[in-house]
Amino acid sequence: MRMNVSLIQQVSFAQLCRFAALLSLTLAVPLDARAAEPNWAKIEGRNITLFSPATMSWERLFTPRGHSGQKEYREGKNCLVCHGDIDEKEMGKHLVKAGGYIEPRPIADKPGWIVAKVKTAHDAENFYIQVEFDEGAQPNAQMDKDFETKVAVILDDGSVPEASRAGCWMACHSNMASMSASPTITATKYLPESRVSMGSAGGDQIKPEADLAKLREAGNYLEYWQGRLKADGTVSVVDGTILEKRSENAKPVVTATAKKTGTTWTVTFARKKIAGRPHKDIKPGKTYPIAIAIHAGFTAQRYHYVSLERKLVLDSGKADFVAALQK
Ligand code: HEC
Numbered sequence: 001m002r003m004n005v006s007l008i009q010q011v012s013f014a015q016l017c018r019f020a021a022l023l024s025l026t027l028a029v030p031l032d033a034r035a036a037e038p039n040w041a042k043i044e045g046r047n048i049t050l051f052s053p054a055t056m057s058w059e060r061l062f063t064p065r066g067h068s069g070q071k072e073y074r075e076g077k078n079c080l081v082c083h084g085d086i087d088e089k090e091m092g093k094h095l096v097k098a099g100g101y102i103e104p105r106p107i108a109d110k111p112g113w114i115v116a117k118v119k120t121a122h123d124a125e126n127f128y129i130q131v132e133f134d135e136g137a138q139p140n141a142q143m144d145k146d147f148e149t150k151v152a153v154i155l156d157d158g159s160v161p162e163a164s165r166a167g168c169w170m171a172c173h174s175n176m177a178s179m180s181a182s183p184t185i186t187a188t189k190y191l192p193e194s195r196v197s198m199g200s201a202g203g204d205q206i207k208p209e210a211d212l213a214k215l216r217e218a219g220n221y222l223e224y225w226q227g228r229l230k231a232d233g234t235v236s237v238v239d240g241t242i243l244e245k246r247s248e249n250a251k252p253v254v255t256a257t258a259k260k261t262g263t264t265w266t267v268t269f270a271r272k273k274i275a276g277r278p279h280k281d282i283k284p285g286k287t288y289p290i291a292i293a294i295h296a297g298f299t300a301q302r303y304h305y306v307s308l309e310r311k312l313v314l315d316s317g318k319a320d321f322v323a324a325l326q327k
Contacts, residue, residue: 176190220243
């Protein structure tokens with residue numbers, strides 16, 4: 001907070017007014033206009049690999065003979081234990097052009113994986129996450145006309161038990177748009193708990209609203225953020241939740257900036273640690289399952305790179321990302 005005060009003393013009243021006008025006009029508030037942005041150069045990054053999942057849905061991972069790890073997963077082993085920092089690149093290379101049952105509609109010349117350097121920090125009010133990655137030579141898939149690249153964060157606070165073990169996969173099902181061969185299917189991400197029952201293609205019947213309300217009340221949903229990027233660094237942000245579907249919040253509280261140098265993007269998200277429901281409180285002493293996804297080369301839907309389930313803590317603890325307090 002000390003930094004806050006000294007910065008405010010330096011800016012004139014006119015500058016403050018301009019800043020206020022800017023705040024009300026833009027969806028994505030530039031982070032450099034905020035007093036408290038961390039000094040990223042001093043923060044150590046953690047590299048993680050994101051890979052193309054093709055159509056390897058939750059159901060396919062648990063189809064008999066569909067996945068060598070299914071028995072051990074059921075017995076308690078998490079995805080990360082078997083694959084994390086081990087074979088993500090190999091999986092991505094294989095899956096992106098697997099053909100047949102696994103990747104029926106591949107994008108020619110698409111790279112199979114991306115390495116992202118992730119930095120996290122927090123201050124008195126905000127949590128920050130920076131994702132830096134070289135997306136390499138991405139063919140233009142022309143699926144998303146507006147946005148070249150999109151970066152998403154999925155976050156939980158421990159309320160969704162499976163999220164700490166399987167990350168994104170528990171929200172990814174065979175009966176979602178582009179996962180199924182049927183063009184009439186438009187379903188978005190959902191959690192198995194939101195369905196009356198789950199079968200080999202996911203679950204079609206959504207639980208009654210009263211049941212969903214109870215799940216929401218218990219925090220049994222995932223929070224997501226997405227920064228939609230243009231080559232000139234323009235970024236628009238959406239945030240929302242995933243329970244019976246992906247629902248965008250009417251007004252995002254997450255802000256983001258983006259910068260592209262060559263084929264390398266640096267994308268920084270920020271939000272208040274305590275932002276009110278449906279946003280999850282981010283506070284010390286808790287472990288937060290977190291996963292990152294990147295759409296590159298004007299892609300949409302399943303044509304993205306995804307991370308396995310990672311963990312975030314504030315201040316100290318055992319996790320992939322330990323966000324230090326900025327003073
Ligand atoms: C006990 C270890 C183990 C666990 C736990 C495990 N897997 Fe696997 N997984 C394997 C093995 C072994 C293979 C087959 C070898 C391969 O194809 O890489 C595999 C294959 C895969 C593939 C297909 C790779 C390809 O190239 O075709 C994906 C995707 C995958 N696993 C994701 C996951 C996810 C997501 C989870 C958690 C829900 C998970 N795995 C849990 C061991 C495991």
